[in-house]
Each structure stands twice: as C-alpha cells, then as structure tokens.
Amino acid sequence: MQFDKDKKVFVTGIGIISAIGTNAKETLSSLEHKKHGISQISHIKTIHKDELKVGEIKLTNAEIKERLNLQGDNTYPRTTLLAIHAAKEAYEDAGLKRNDGFKTGVILGTTVGGMDKSEVVYKNIGEDLSFIDSHHCGYTTERVADFLGAHDFVSSLSTACSSGVNAILLGARLIKHGILDRAIVGGTDALSKFTINGFRTLMILHTEHSCPFDKNRKGLNLGEGAGIIVLESEKSLNGKKVYCELTGYANNNDAFHQTASSPDGLGPYLSMKNALEMSGLKPCEIDYINVHGTGTDNNDVTEGLAMIKLFDGKVPKFSSTKAFTGHALGGAGGIESVFSILAIEHDMIFPNLNFKEAIPEINLIPVTETIKNAGVKNVMTNSFGFGGNDSTLIFSKV
Amino acid sequence: MEELIPKLKQQIIEQLNLEDMTPDDIDEKAPLFNEGLGLDSIDALELIVLLEREYGIKMENPQDGKKVFYSVETLAQFILENKK
Amino acid sequence: MNNWSIINNVVLSNGKVHINNELKHSIEGDFATVSKELLNTYSKGYGKFFKMDKLSKLGFIASEILLHNNPIPEEDNNEVAFLIGNSEATTYTDIKYHESIANIPSPAVFVYTLPNILIGEICLKNCFRGENLFYISQDFNIDEFWMHITTLLNSSSSKHIIAGWVNFINDEEYLSNIYLFSQGKNQLQLTKENIQSTFIVQ
Numbered sequence: 001m002q003f004d005k006d007k008k009v010f011v012t013g014i015g016i017i018s019a020i021g022t023n024a025k026e027t028l029s030s031l032e033h034k035k036h037g038i039s040q041i042s043h044i045k046t047i048h049k050d051e052l053k054v055g056e057i058k059l060t061n062a063e064i065k066e067r068l069n070l071q072g073d074n075t076y077p078r079t080t081l082l083a084i085h086a087a088k089e090a091y092e093d094a095g096l097k098r099n100d101g102f103k104t105g106v107i108l109g110t111t112v113g114g115m116d117k118s119e120v121v122y123k124n125i126g127e128d129l130s131f132i133d134s135h136h137c138g139y140t141t142e143r144v145a146d147f148l149g150a151h152d153f154v155s156s157l158s159t160a161c162s163s164g165v166n167a168i169l170l171g172a173r174l175i176k177h178g179i180l181d182r183a184i185v186g187g188t189d190a191l192s193k194f195t196i197n198g199f200r201t202l203m204i205l206h207t208e209h210s211c212p213f214d215k216n217r218k219g220l221n222l223g224e225g226a227g228i229i230v231l232e233s234e235k236s237l238n239g240k241k242v243y244c245e246l247t248g249y250a251n252n253n254d255a256f257h258q259t260a261s262s263p264d265g266l267g268p269y270l271s272m273k274n275a276l277e278m279s280g281l282k283p284c285e286i287d288y289i290n291v292h293g294t295g296t297d298n299n300d301v302t303e304g305l306a307m308i309k310l311f312d313g314k315v316p317k318f319s320s321t322k323a324f325t326g327h328a329l330g331g332a333g334g335i336e337s338v339f340s341i342l343a344i345e346h347d348m349i350f351p352n353l354n355f356k357e358a359i360p361e362i363n364l365i366p367v368t369e370t371i372k373n374a375g376v377k378n379v380m381t382n383s384f385g386f387g388g389n390d391s392t393l394i395f396s397k398v
Numbered sequence: 399m400e401e402l403i404p405k406l407k408q409q410i411i412e413q414l415n416l417e418d419m420t421p422d423d424i425d426e427k428a429p430l431f432n433e434g435l436g437l438d439s440i441d442a443l444e445l446i447v448l449l450e451r452e453y454g455i456k457m458e459n460p461q462d463g464k465k466v467f468y469s470v471e472t473l474a475q476f477i478l479e480n481k482k
Numbered sequence: 483m484n485n486w487s488i489i490n491n492v493v494l495s496n497g498k499v500h501i502n503n504e505l506k507h508s509i510e511g512d513f514a515t516v517s518k519e520l521l522n523t524y525s526k527g528y529g530k531f532f533k534m535d536k537l538s539k540l541g542f543i544a545s546e547i548l549l550h551n552n553p554i555p556e557e558d559n560n561e562v563a564f565l566i567g568n569s570e571a572t573t574y575t576d577i578k579y580h581e582s583i584a585n586i587p588s589p590a591v592f593v594y595t596l597p598n599i600l601i602g603e604i605c606l607k608n609c610f611r612g613e614n615l616f617y618i619s620q621d622f623n624i625d626e627f628w629m630h631i632t633t634l635l636n637s638s639s640s641k642h643i644i645a646g647w648v649n650f651i652n653d654e655e656y657l658s659n660i661y662l663f664s665q666g667k668n669q670l671q672l673t674k675e676n677i678q679s680t681f682i683v684q
C-alpha cells in the first residue's frame with residue numbers, strides 16, 4: 001500500500017436518477033431547459049400529502065426493477081433500487097468489465113437506508129421479515145457491489161446530507177493509496193415517511209416550490225435519487241474518455257449545533273478553503289459553484305457568508321440546483337457531483353430556479369438562466385449535513 | 399396562572415430532558431433562550447410539540463415562538479389565552 | 483505513519499470502563515444509571531448530555547474519559563479528525579422516532595436518527611473542526627478499520643484522530659471502544675497489531 005498524493009483521480013463514468021431524469025441525458029436536458037421535478041407526492045401514503053411538494057421520481061419500484069431486469073422475488077428497498085439504477089449507468093458509461101484485473105470497489109453514502117420499506121412492513125411484523133436485512137445502511141452498497149461484481153472494497157458511510165460527497169472523497173483516497181484502481185462512489189436516498197415527518201417537525205419544509213438563496217425562502221422540498229460516478233486512476237484508463245479530474249476535496253466539522261450552521265459559516269468556509277488548497281487553484285480559477293443551497297433560512301445565509309469570506313467578496317458564478325430535484329439528503333452529494341461534471345462536460349452553468357430577490361445580509365445573486373459556452377474549467381460543489389458535517393469537492397477539466 | 403406555572407416548569411423539564419434541573423431552578427421571568435436556560439432552536443420546536451400535546455394548541459409558524467417562548471410566564475399567558 | 487502513536491484507549495461496555503486495558507469503573511445498573519454516574523465523574527454540569535440519544539451519550543461519555551488526562555491543545559482543534567464505525571447505525575433511536583410518528587413526532591428525537599450526530603456532539607463540546615467519517619459495517623473488522631485509518635493519516639492535515647467503534651443495541655448491550663491517536667512518538671506506536679491487541683470485541 002503506497003500513498004501517492006500526486007496520483008490523479010479521474011471521473012470516467014456518471015449515472016444519475018432523480019426527479020428530473022432517469023439518466024444523465026434526460027437530466028442535462030431538464031437542467032438546460034429549466035424543467036424542474038417538484039410535484040405532489042404520489043408513492044408514499046402520508047397525511048401530509050396535500051401540504052407538501054417533493055422531488056419524487058415517478059417510476060414505481062416495480063418499474064425500476066423491470067428496467068434493471070431484476071428477478072421478481074427480490075424485495076429491495078427503493079434506496080437500493082435507485083442506487084443500482086445509477087450505478088449501472090455509471091459502470092456502463094465508463095465501459096467497465098467484470099474481472100478485468102483492476103481492483104474495483106464500491107463506496108456509497110445514505111441516510112435512510114432501507115427505511116422506506118421497513119416503515120411499511122414494521123407494523124405487520126411477523127408477516128415479512130425481509131426488511132430486517134435490508135434496513136441497515138450497508139445493505140444498498142452490498143447489493144450494488146454484487147450487481148456489478150465489484151468487491152475489492154465495499155463500505156457505507158452515513159454522515160447525514162454530506163454522505164454522498166464523503167463517499168466520493170473516500171473513494172479518491174483509496175485510489176491515491178493504491179488500495180483501489182477504481183471506485184464506484186456516490187450517494188442514494190429514497191423518500192420516506194420517516195424523513196418527511198422528521199423535516200416537517202423541524203419546520204424547514206417549504207409547502208410550495210422552494211426558492212434557494214432568495215430573500216423570502218421558507219425551507220426545502222425533500223427529494224430522492226442517486227448520483228454515482230466512477231473514479232479511476234491513470235493505471236486503468238487505457239486511453240478511454242475522461243470527463244474530468246477530481247482535484248480537491250475536504251471535510252470539516254462546524255462544531256456549532258446538531259442541525260444549524262454557525263452564524264459565520266466557519267465549517268463551510270473551512271471545507272471550501274481546504275478543498276481549494278488541495279486543488280492548488282487560485283480562488284479566481286473557480287468558474288462555478290454548485291452550492292448546497294437548501295433554501296432554508298439558516299443554510300443559505302451562512303453558506304453565502306462563507307463564500308464571501310473565502311473569495312474575498314468576489315464570489316464566482318453559483319447556483320443551487322435543489323429547486324430542480326428537491327433535497328435528496330444522502331443522495332444529494334452524488335446527484336450534484338454529476339451536475340458539476342455535466343457543467344464541465346457541456347460547458348454550461350445551470351440556473352437557480354425561483355430566485356427573485358437577494359438575501360439582504362449577503363446580497364448575492366445566483367445564476368438564474370442557463371449559461372452556455374460558460375468557460376467552465378473548475379467547479380466546486382458543497383454538501384453540508386446535520387452534525388456539522390461539511391464537505392466540498394472540486395472537479396477540473398482535463 | 400399560579401397553578402399553571404409550576405406545572406409548566408415540570409413539563410418543560412421533561413419535554414426538553416433538562417435532567418439536571420428542578421422547577422425551582424427556573425425563574426419564570428427569565429429568558430428561556432440564549433443567556434437564560436440556554437435553549438436552542440430544537441428546544442423551541444419541542445416546546446411547540448408540548449403545546450400541541452398537552453394543551454391542544456397548534457403553532458404553525460416557528461417565528462411566532464419568539465415572543466411566546468420568551469419566558470415561562472409569557473408561555474403560561476399564551477396557554478391561558480389559547481387553550482381549547 | 484511511524485510518526486503516530488496510540489495515546490489512549492477507552493472501552494465502555496455493560497457498566498465497565500477499561501482504560502488501556504485496565505478496569506477503572508464497574509457500575510451496576512442500566513445504561514442511564516451508568517452513563518449518568520460517568521458524567522458526574524468526568525463532565526459534571528454538561529446539561530446538553532441529557533438531550534442526546536443513547537448512541538451519542540455512549541460515544542460522548544467515552545470521549546470525555548478518553549480526553550480527560552489527554553486534553554488536545556486548543557491550537558490543534560481544526561486538526562482533530564474522527565473515524566467512527568458501528569453496525570447498528572441509529573436503529574434504537576430510529577424505532578423510537580418511527581413510533582412517535584403515530585402521535586406527535588419529536589424533532590429532538592429525529593435529529594438523533596443520524597449516527598454522525600454523535601461525532602457532532604463531541605466536536606461541539608470540544609470545538610473540534612477536523613474531518614469526520616462515520617461508517618456502517620456488519621461487524622468490526624480490523625482490516626477495514628485499519629484501511630480507513632491509513633487513508634486518513636496520509637492524506638489529511640490531521641494531527642489527532644479519535645477513532646473506534648461505538649455501537650448501541652439496547653440498555654444491556656452496548657460498546658464504545660475508542661482510541662486517541664496523535665502525531666509524535668510515544669510508548670505505543672500506531673500499528674494495526676497494536677490496535678488488534680487492545681481491541682475488545684463485543
């Protein structure tokens with residue numbers, strides 16, 4: 001095991017499923033044409049149905065299973081199905097083959113795990129006990145590893161809403177250590193009654209379509225989905241197409257409160273600063289930030305303050321894409337990493353929907369219309385989670 | 399009011415898991431948040447739960463809590479005015 | 483890596499506390515009794531403790547014992563990293579929250595349905611701002627644990643790492659086995675073998 005900090009980590013495959021598309025192509029089209037995926041909830045029975053808007057994937061579990069040619073008798077929770085769907089796309093996109101001699105691992109982040117299934121079956125305990133196996137957060141990663149035949153390192157992270165980004169960070173490290181040649185990494189979470197009720201009791205759900213970074217923001221819309229990418233070292237590339245390079249990553253704790261960011265956004269500042277230092281880029285070289293931007297009172301203002309501090313007032317073009325997809329929790333970091341990679345690949349900056357007026361404390365205006373030929377070389381993406389867990393990634397054009 | 403205040407103090411202690419406190423430790427006129435008892439935003443949400451469960455009062459906007467939850471006394475006043 | 487040392491190890495399981503393999507406390511009673519007594523010994527007056535769920539209490543109190551005679555210099559606070567794993571995530575609290583949905587769900591319980599909150603609680607108390615990683619695995623596996631440690635040691639700016647296994651199953655079955663690793667030479671070098679020889683498995 002030899003650590004090489006200069007070893008490059010490339011992105012060679014992307015896979016995504018969210019409320020705005022079931023693959024990268026559909027997703028790009030929705031982002032470009034401002035087609036959001038926020039709607040009323042239809043798959044989950046909840047008394048809060050009429051007072052909520054969510055970013056729901058309209059495919060049923062049965063439809064996803066059919067697309068994946070999965071055997072009829074399995075009872076995978078939705079979180080697992082979404083992850084397999086995105087992982088399969090990323091794996092095929094990268095042109096990977098089983099048993100080709102390269103060490104391949106799977107690391108995924110999730111917060112709800114098999115909750116969507118457990119909460120339905122739990123009441124009738126005794127009838128169907130299969131949920132016990134599928135409940136825990138590691139189940140999904142193991143099924144993805146089985147589906148792809150990639151078992152050289154399998155691990156599951158659960159660090160709240162930054163889980164997906166932290167899985168990418170860990171995958172990159174394993175490659176730099178030579179433990180893996182490639183890593184299939186990202187995040188996944190399905191909507192569940194559990195999280196709907198949880199965020200509702202925290203009173204940070206907007207009953208209408210969310211408006212991140214707007215003065216009148218009233219909270220977030222929950223979402224669901226999976227974003228998974230293939231990271232590879234130079235060794236296994238073999239001349240294949242590369243999307244971009246992962247040049248920076250960092251994770252820091254805000255050490256302030258279980259759910260709220262510190263007033264000056266110290267944790268977010270540290271993670272952005274440390275990722276930037278690792279990339280060796282100057283602040284002015286960041287062309288676009290896909291911000292965490294949940295649309296809550298607390299997040300947007302503190303993330304804004306942290307950006308102002310880091311960029312010394314000259315904040316790069318930025319947008320929150322959560323008004324497209326909703327906040328997919330553990331899936332968000334994976335999904336928004338795919339968006340960041342698409343921004344580089346198609347030289348495009350995606351709009352921040354529903355923005356009208358800047359937040360007075362920060363006076364920052366996000367990108368509100370799609371920008372083409374935007375000269376996107378380096379993209380930063382943020383994911384912040386409860387427990388003060390703040391993460392930043394930087395992707396760079398090769 | 400005189401009966402409600404000690405009862406409310408006990409309920410607050412239980413709802414917010416202030417295990418190291420007794421009702422006598424809480425001054426009903428002192429601020430509950432920040433410098434007073436040092437409660438935070440999650441505690442405010444728990445007080446909303448307490449209002450609903452014990453007194454049938456629903457508070458939809460957490461911003462309304464700022465005045466109501468200023469002290470045990472203001473909370474007691476609010477309960478007396480809104481109790482169903 | 484040969485510049486890192488194992489500074490301290492605390493194992494808290496079923497009423498017993500071992501510090502560096504030596505039995506220091508043996509307390510009768512359920513987890514609430516045990517944790518309260520330890521709090522009074524090591525962190526009296528920290529009222530936030532009573533708001534935590536049992537997993538966070540378990541990890542928090544072990545960290546207070548771990549750091550008791552080994553405080554971290556304040557200037558290193560941004561370089562204290564965490565690596566904690568378990569098999570249960572927050573199942574105990576998940577069930578509690580799930581059951582509360584039928585009535586009026588509690589926001590304070592919901593917050594603790596994320597396992598990394600326990601790391602957040604330790605960071606909050608001590609103002610630690612380094613990297614956090616929480617992983618879920620079926621069993622404690624020394625190879626997996628070691629792999630996480632090595633990647634953390636080499637590629638971050640951390641000067642101290644609090645690492646281990648914190649698992650809460652129920653009031654009778656719980657284990658917190660955590661280490662403090664720091665940069666610099668000490669009696670016990672940080673190696674996989676030295677961890678293996680001190681690690682008590684549940």
